[in-house]
Amino acid sequence: MITNKKYLVGVFDDEHTLKDAFQKALDKGVVIEEVYTPYPIHEILHGMKNKTNITTAAFFFGLFAVIMLIGGMYYAAVIDWPLHFGGKPFNTFPSFIVVTIVATILTITILTLFTFSVRAKIFPGKNAEIIDKRATDDKFIILLDQDKMGIDKPEVTKLFQINGASEVYEKETDTN
Amino acid sequence: MYKTDVRGKLIDGEKSLSQISQEILAPIDAKVPMWWYIAMGISLVMLALGVKSIYITLTQGIGTWGVNSTVAWGWEIINFVWWIGIGHAGTAFSIFLLILRQKWRTAINRAAEAMTVVAVFCAALFPLMHMGRPWLFFYIFPYPNTRGPLWVNFNSPLFWDFMAISAYLLISASFWYFGMVPDFATIRDTTKSKIKKAVYGFFAFGWVGSSREWLRYEGLAFVLGGIAAVLVVSVHSIVSTDFAVSIEPGWHTTLFPPYFVVGAIFSGFAMVLTLVTLMKKLYKMGDFITENHVDAVCRILVFISLIMGTAYITEIFIAWYSGSEYEMYTFFKNRITGEYAMQFWGMFIFNALLPQLFWSRKVRSNLWVVFVISLFINLGMWFERFNIVVTSLSKNYLPASWAEYHPTFIEIGFFVGTLGMFSAGVLLFFRYIPQIAISEVKMISKYNTQQTDHLKPGHHHDYE
Numbered sequence: 001m002i003t004n005k006k007y008l009v010g011v012f013d014d015e016h017t018l019k020d021a022f023q024k025a026l027d028k029g030v031v032i033e034e035v036y037t038p039y040p041i042h043e044i045l046h047g048m049k050n051k052t053n054i055t056t057a058a059f060f061f062g063l064f065a066v067i068m069l070i071g072g073m074y075y076a077a078v079i080d081w082p083l084h085f086g087g088k089p090f091n092t093f094p095s096f097i098v099v100t101i102v103a104t105i106l107t108i109t110i111l112t113l114f115t116f117s118v119r120a121k122i123f124p125g126k127n128a129e130i131i132d133k134r135a136t137d138d139k140f141i142i143l144l145d146q147d148k149m150g151i152d153k154p155e156v157t158k159l160f161q162i163n164g165a166s167e168v169y170e171k172e173t174d175t176n
Numbered sequence: 177m178y179k180t181d182v183r184g185k186l187i188d189g190e191k192s193l194s195q196i197s198q199e200i201l202a203p204i205d206a207k208v209p210m211w212w213y214i215a216m217g218i219s220l221v222m223l224a225l226g227v228k229s230i231y232i233t234l235t236q237g238i239g240t241w242g243v244n245s246t247v248a249w250g251w252e253i254i255n256f257v258w259w260i261g262i263g264h265a266g267t268a269f270s271i272f273l274l275i276l277r278q279k280w281r282t283a284i285n286r287a288a289e290a291m292t293v294v295a296v297f298c299a300a301l302f303p304l305m306h307m308g309r310p311w312l313f314f315y316i317f318p319y320p321n322t323r324g325p326l327w328v329n330f331n332s333p334l335f336w337d338f339m340a341i342s343a344y345l346l347i348s349a350s351f352w353y354f355g356m357v358p359d360f361a362t363i364r365d366t367t368k369s370k371i372k373k374a375v376y377g378f379f380a381f382g383w384v385g386s387s388r389e390w391l392r393y394e395g396l397a398f399v400l401g402g403i404a405a406v407l408v409v410s411v412h413s414i415v416s417t418d419f420a421v422s423i424e425p426g427w428h429t430t431l432f433p434p435y436f437v438v439g440a441i442f443s444g445f446a447m448v449l450t451l452v453t454l455m456k457k458l459y460k461m462g463d464f465i466t467e468n469h470v471d472a473v474c475r476i477l478v479f480i481s482l483i484m485g486t487a488y489i490t491e492i493f494i495a496w497y498s499g500s501e502y503e504m505y506t507f508f509k510n511r512i513t514g515e516y517a518m519q520f521w522g523m524f525i526f527n528a529l530l531p532q533l534f535w536s537r538k539v540r541s542n543l544w545v546v547f548v549i550s551l552f553i554n555l556g557m558w559f560e561r562f563n564i565v566v567t568s569l570s571k572n573y574l575p576a577s578w579a580e581y582h583p584t585f586i587e588i589g590f591f592v593g594t595l596g597m598f599s600a601g602v603l604l605f606f607r608y609i610p611q612i613a614i615s616e617v618k619m620i621s622k623y624n625t626q627q628t629d630h631l632k633p634g635h636h637h638d639y640e
Contacts (some may be wrong), residue, residue: 108399116396
């Protein structure tokens, strides 16, 4: 199903005015659809109330890798094919530690990259859904969905303009 | 918090955000200068020599090298360790300086990471060819097989090394690549060329700079950074155990892991210094790589150089203090004096003494002197590896099997080939990839005007 979505776009010239307007809009109860910036701004990331569990995921990938690696080496050295080296124990655990560390790092890297790609939807060949292409250069964009922004259009336009927006315009996009 | 008043500006000139994008992207759009083609030509000739040497090695075997049953590790292991060491700078820059919240890293980390990826590729070629029959490379994969004791030897540092280098290559390449994604999006959105828009657009992976993307991006950088910090330390520690777990005189020391890690970061930072001086001179990136950046790298080098000197002297002291005649012989008769004395003193002077010149601000601010010293450090670090590999092996416990080692032209050609591969890789990087992390430089641009922050809207002080 293809519907036309109506957006209101506020364009800001620098980080300070953006943060200021963003905070004031939040205080007024405006529902902000998305913010586009040339670099990460922690106040915005915090204010948008999105959460990422990628660090937790990475921890469990690591845990999984450690168990698999130590278990696998124990299996190879003790159960599957024990070798006699002059009476040394089969389970030479201390010498498994180093390879466990590096192979765990290898596993975490691969799985976390994959998770990031899936969750952030950043993958080769993806078409960029660009709202305002200056957002990767020097502009800071606040995007509001006109159907659910929780405030009248003139009021929020005025709010943006008072707080230093260099431009406020409407945009329609096709989304399906 | 970066104190601009104390440390100096991170970016010279009052630049707007779009100026930052334009100036960093300028070399990608500009006409390619003549020197680039000449340098690329030379690199490709060197690379061709390397390819020929590899071809001869492949078809005739490592009998074409100067290695023998006494000195079984010649230039190949020296060069392997040397390249891996150089490859440590990228992650050291990205990770350690990220963890330490050093804002000045942003101008340099991209180049350092690019260098890392190319250097690790160069390094990986050497053990591969040293296998003699590289097409049996898969023997090192840990799967049950019928070739011997069913599994690979999980207790062997050589196996650890294989895992470590695979992990290192993957993590440094992905750290580098994902750092570039926002910058590729900037190129996609600012370029006028349709081809560039399509190509960089593809590599930008659909990046638009939304808060959702940045949030996860920061999370990813945090995870990769955290685990890569462990990896930087462990990779070269493992390389050092390739030596230290043997019982060769001069190798069998507990000093080796920290000594190797510090040495690796030392040579990597020196190579970074070489590169950034070139970027400053050839691409006029001086506004982003300011004197303060060069100064900061030089200060780190002088500090690491002191550690290197301490390590060298500690080794010599322990050789004497241990009372082991083999250790004594190796250090006093086969390193400090003897036929390899030149390499020892080259190492000592270039790594421990020469960088002490960086105590002087005059030296640190003279770009040419900095450039030359950085090259000498790289040479010194090569001598260090020669000193470790060859002197210990050539004369160990059994005088009957003492032997000399001299590289053949095949080995020299192989090394020259990797040098060509490295410089060709760096030249491609200069031309096609933003040399400086644009989004990160934009992020720190606010520190340039920190003193006037209170004049801007949205910034409140109590006294206002």
